[in-house]
Amino acid sequence: MRRRTLHSLAAGAVFAVAMYAATNIRLRAAESEQNSYRWNLPKGFPIPYVPADNPMSEAKVELGRYLFYDARLSVNGKQSCASCHKQELAFTDGRAVGIGATGESHSRGAMSLVNVAWSGALTWNNPTMKNLEEQALVPMFGEHPIELGLRRDGGFAQWARSDAIYLDLFPYAFPDAGDPYTIPNVTKALACFERNIVSARSAYDRYHYGGDDSAVSESAKRGEVLFFDQRLSCFRCHGGFNFTDSTVSERNPNRTLEFHNTGLYNAPGLYSYPPPNVGIFEYTKAPEDVGKFKAPTLRNIAVTAPYMHDGSIPTLEGVIEHYAAGGKNGHDNPNKDPLIAGFTISAQGKADLIAFLQSLTDAAVLHDARFGDPWRRE
């Protein structure tokens, strides 16, 4: 069994090298200061921040992949992490809001896990949730709403010990642990797998970092200029290599994070946004924080519809129209970010902007076997 696991690791490594070689991106083999794990990152991508108590390792990444796709990690065996984070949808689920194992609806949409290693804030509206290991506990054990619906006394250690694959992988991933079959180790392995999902091979990457002028269309090039135009100011919240302003890295792990009210609602009453989606106000209790949410990465945004925290806008065109109007329903929201000032854009400009956003789709990450369901092969 160990041989099979090692073979799968080796095959994954070979595949990774082949995929990178196929692109025109200059690779930069970077070694983290914290550990010897090698991030094969293209130019422009900083080394991610990794907690000191959970250094990256290939073994943990592989264990995390099995756990990520394991429906036994839900109360009724019906859902795994992958149920709401589907690889082909850039690890979202295509729904406006998530639905848990027992059928309970979440109030917000499942966020993409692509490039989550650089995500300073992990959820739409919790400014204190910065750690993937800690965040994994929410869908596993949370009750409001129930997502995976696990119970602490659910007998995880028993069934994990009885599975031949885990009998191999847990000690391999945690060789120094007396008892490796623990929930903290589950969350550590899941976090390592999630950090390893790097999207850097889009057509835009080949154009912008790889110098391949033919990688994107002329329309996408015009759209890029519009995206970085001061009048539209898209880049002000969706900037940097990961197209978000919540990026952290090994060199800059404690950046001040921004959250934005984009004028989506201006409801009468106590809150201007429909509860329970009141933004970071839920945690800060500051009235000016009602309606402030994270600006997510725009990488692979073309495959992660519907949009906004509650999935209330079905298309990219609708999102552009929302911002062009300076926020439609919430145009006059007192907490609206001044950057949402509105702009005029032609039909061609809109098409160009969408072409640019589509150029951020990384087909490789949507189909890369290293991020796929390992149980399918067994």
Add this chain to the structure above:
Amino acid sequence: MTRRWLIRIGLTAAVWLGAAFPQTPQQTSAPVIIAVSGDVSTPLTLKAEDLAVMPREKAKIPEQDGTEVEYEGVPLREILKRAGAPIGKLRGKALTTYVVAKAHDGYQVVFTLGEIDPEFGNDQILVADKRDGKALFGYQGPLRLVCPQDKAGARSVRMLEALEVVKLQK
């Protein structure tokens, strides 16, 4: 026949090599042009060929990934000097002179002449046309300001199109 076959083999090899090792195309970009106007004795319009023969400098800027990129271009002070701005002669009312850098998208920032004059701030500010040896393209170019002494990047104007010199006290 032998020669024809050799030519065929040669052509096939050339096509195969071309496919296996495609040339990296140069990114297309708008024509390089920058206008200098306002309170100067010689309003200017500079093109790529003008910038190529002016004094040029390089500046290394740290990137988000911890690497450095090297920008190359003409120092802003050299362009303003050529337009007749009082660089090196900043006295009295001339010290109220500033330059507005204007971008294609309407973005504007201001520098005082005192910041860039060698006898005062002596900041290196470049009107850059190259990044790591390649022409600036897309939303960055074809010209941009590079301000190595600034801690934040907001004055490093992309898509730079014009410089307007304003003397507050005449």
